[in-house]
Amino acid sequence: MSSAPIxxxxxxxxxxxxxxxxxRRALALGPETFLLDRVAEDLVDRLNAVKRLFGTAADLGTPTPVLRDALSxxxxxxxxxxxxxxxxxxxxAVADPEILPFAPASxxxxxxxxxxxxxxxLPGVLAQxxxxLKPDGLLLAGFLGGGTLSELREAFAIAESDTLGGISPRVAPFVDLRDLGGLLQRAGLALPVTDVDRVVVRYGDPLALLHDLRRMGGANPLTDRRRAPLLKKTLIRLFEVYAERxxxxxxxxxxxxxxxxxxxxAPHESQQKPLRPGSAKTRLADALNVPEGRLKDEG
Known part of the structure; x- marks a missing residue:
């Protein structure tokens, strides 16, 4: 097994x-996999809709063998x-997700x-x-987006402001769905599609959520995170705010x-191409069976 620098x-x-x-800590505690299992099942369903046999597939960064098992x-x-x-x-192969070991068109x-x-x-990873990808090769990925843990983010901000007089980064700045289409196009990928699946999980108390995040390997990994232990008064205030809101x-x-x-x-000549501006052979009004008229002047 090869290795790559961090x-x-x-x-x-x-x-x-x-x-x-x-x-490593998540493995030691016993990983919590309900989200990962959901994503793996959804990914296989999405591939089923493609109706194609893929020759060589690479799984990039999935933290457990769940995709290997599902795809097999x-x-x-x-x-x-x-x-x-x-x-x-x-x-x-052990791989740094920022420096991918894939040969071109492989x-x-x-x-x-x-x-x-x-x-x-992420733009660099998508370009790699x-x-x-071979021509007409497919990228399909599901990962956490910008709305993840919005409740925890807000509760932490209030709790730290109330008890410490300021806030520190506590929840990762996940990418926003609205940015992804542009990133795929910038990377040179054709027929880009993005969508979102929002999952609401209910807990008896915030401590149970924090325990699940540890078992997911999802505790704060930010470079600018506060390095001091979380104070008891901040934790108590966090619980209060979470319950209130x-x-x-x-x-x-x-x-x-x-x-x-x-x-x-990856672009291929067989893929559907958008029509050139002005090349339509049917007027929109005719297609909709409505009379053509001028736009109303709102001024």
């Missing part, structure tokens, strides 16, 4: 050493290779589940994936996980 750029939003430590059962992939963190154990499919949210240079009528507390999906294809 990026330690001073401009990193995410601390790669902290990410590795949190993955599906029969949609002939050859599967896992690239990702050493903590996973069964990867075919892959028919790249998949990833709950991994790309913690790369520091585009180079690695995000409790359902039965007293249980909401936590939102936003899973954003992206897909894009």
């Amino acid at each position: 990026s330690t750029s001073p401009m990193s939003v995410f601390d790669p050493l902290a990410l590795a430590q949190r993955r 059962r599906s029969g949609m992939v002939e050859r599967y290779f896992a690239f990702g963190p050493a903590e996973r154990g069964d990867v075919d 892959l028919d499919l790249v998949v990833s589940a709950l991994a790309l949210q913690s790369v520091n240079d 994936i585009r180079r690695a 995000f409790a359902d009528p039965d007293g249980r507390l909401r936590a939102t996980f936003e899973i954003v999906w992206l897909s894009g294809w």
Whole structure:
């Protein structure tokens, strides 16, 4: 098994050493996989809709073997290779997600589940994936988006402001869905598609949520995180704010996980092309069976 260096750029939003430590701790505690299992099942369903047998597939960064197992059962992939963190154990190559070990035009499919949210240079990663895909090869990935843990983010900000007189980064700045289409096009991927799956999980108290995040390897990995331990008074205030603002009528507390999906294809001559401006042969008014008229002047 080969290895790759860990990026330690001073401009990193995410601390790669902290990410590795949190993955190891999650394994030691016993990982919580309900979100990852959901993403893996959804990814296979989405691939089923493509109705194609993929020759060579690469799994980029998925933290457990869940995609290997799901894709092997599906029969949609002939050859599967896992690239990702050493903590996973069964990867075919340990790979830094910022520096991908793929040869140009070598892959028919790249998949990833709950991994790309913690790369520091997502546009660069997407460009590397585009180079690695064969013509008409597919990228399909699901990862955490900007609405994830919005309740916890707000409660932490209020609790720290009230008890410490200021706030520190506590929840990762996940990518916004509105930005993804442009990123896929900038990377040179054709037919880009993005959508979102919002999952609301209910907890008896915020401590149960924090325990789940540890078991997901999702505790704060930000480079600029506060290094001092969380004070008891801040934690108590956090619990108060969370209960005040995000409790359902039965007293249980909401936590939102936003899973954003992206897909894009390496360009190929067989793919559908947009029509040139002015090349339409049918007027829109005729297609809709309505009379053509001038736009109303709102001025």
